[in-house]
Amino acid sequence: MTDRNTDVLGRFSTPIWVGRVKEHEQLNKSLLKYINEIRKKDPQGTKKSNILGWHSPDFDLKDESIKNFFDKISPMIKDVTKDMMWDLEKFAVKILSCWSIVNNKFASNAGHIHANSLISSAYYVSVNKDSGKIIFDDPRPGATIKKGPYTNITKWNEGNVTVEPENGLLVMFPSYLVHHVQPNMSDQERVIISFNIDVSNK
Numbered sequence: 001m002t003d004r005n006t007d008v009l010g011r012f013s014t015p016i017w018v019g020r021v022k023e024h025e026q027l028n029k030s031l032l033k034y035i036n037e038i039r040k041k042d043p044q045g046t047k048k049s050n051i052l053g054w055h056s057p058d059f060d061l062k063d064e065s066i067k068n069f070f071d072k073i074s075p076m077i078k079d080v081t082k083d084m085m086w087d088l089e090k091f092a093v094k095i096l097s098c099w100s101i102v103n104n105k106f107a108s109n110a111g112h113i114h115a116n117s118l119i120s121s122a123y124y125v126s127v128n129k130d131s132g133k134i135i136f137d138d139p140r141p142g143a144t145i146k147k148g149p150y151t152n153i154t155k156w157n158e159g160n161v162t163v164e165p166e167n168g169l170l171v172m173f174p175s176y177l178v179h180h181v182q183p184n185m186s187d188q189e190r191v192i193i194s195f196n197i198d199v200s201n202k
Contacts, residue, residue, distance in 0.1 A: 008156075014139055015083060016161065017172040019076045021123075024168030027072055028125045034065040035100045035125070035191060049180075053107035053190075056100040066098060069193070073123070076170055077197065080119055091199040098195035100125075107190070108132060109181035117175040117196035124192055127165040131190035132182040136161045139177055165190070172197075 021027065038056050039045070045054040059066050070077075081088060096117050101109065114120040122134055138144055138159045150157050163171055173179070175196060184190045 012140065014136075014174060014177060016136060016163070016177075017076065017080055017083075017170075018163060019079075019170050020166065021072055021076075021168045021170060024072075027069065028167060030065045031069060031125050031193060032191060034059075034063065035102070035193075038100070039102065049109040049112040050101055050103070051108045051110055053101055053103035053109070053184075056102075059098040059100070061095060061098060069123075070095065073170055076172070080172055080197070084118075086199060090202060092202050094198050094200045096196040096198050098193065100191065100193050103132060103181070103184040103190040105185070105187055106183050108183040111137065111178050111180040113178055114175040114196050117198050119172055119197040120175040120177075121170065121172045121195050121197075122165075122192050123170045123194070124165045124167055126189060126191040127167060128186050128188055129164065130184070130186035131165055131188065132184045133162050133164055134171065134179055134181050136163075136173065137178040137180075139174075165192075 035056065038059075039054060042057060043054075045056055048055050061067070061070075077093065081093060086093075103109070144159065147159070148157065163169075
């Protein structure tokens with residue numbers, strides 16, 4: 001028995017997938033080498049959401065280090081396709097782009113979305129607890145107009161969602177979801193890889 005008088009219909013949900021790559025140490029070592037090689041050739045990088053940090057040009061998706069990375073995380077991407085019920089008989093998953101962001105001390109990333117893709121991501125190559133958390137904003141503008149006097153934060157009333165970075169952690173989310181990164185308050189560089197996913201006709 002329950003003392004409830006109503007049923008709650010959970011709708012308009014926003015998925016955020018979080019998983020940790022097993023035995024990621026060697027993978028991250030290889031990725032860090034690849035990133036540092038690009039950074040050495042292009043120390044200026046490009047300017048997007050990065051504030052003080054370095055944003056790489058797009059990766060070569062045919063590079064062995066990057067191909068190995070996607071091989072490792074393919075089961076996690078498959079989870080996304082299943083949860084989203086994508087029709088993979090008629091369509092194929094496509095990696096649109098992949099890049100790195102390196103934030104030195106005090107560097108951060110302004111709030112932004114990833115237009116023209118379905119799913120975006122952050123994979124943590126080298127971070128610690130003070131490197132800067134990723135924060136996702138509530139995608140419903142109307143829900144932020146007024147807040148009630150909550151006694152506790154639950155899935156029904158939370159606004160921003162924060163994910164603590166960990167080495168080997170992969171976070172995937174709808175590309176429409178506004179997200180930003182807190183300033184890196186450690187002396188260690190915060191190194192991540194991001195990529196965008198879409199689908200294309202077979």
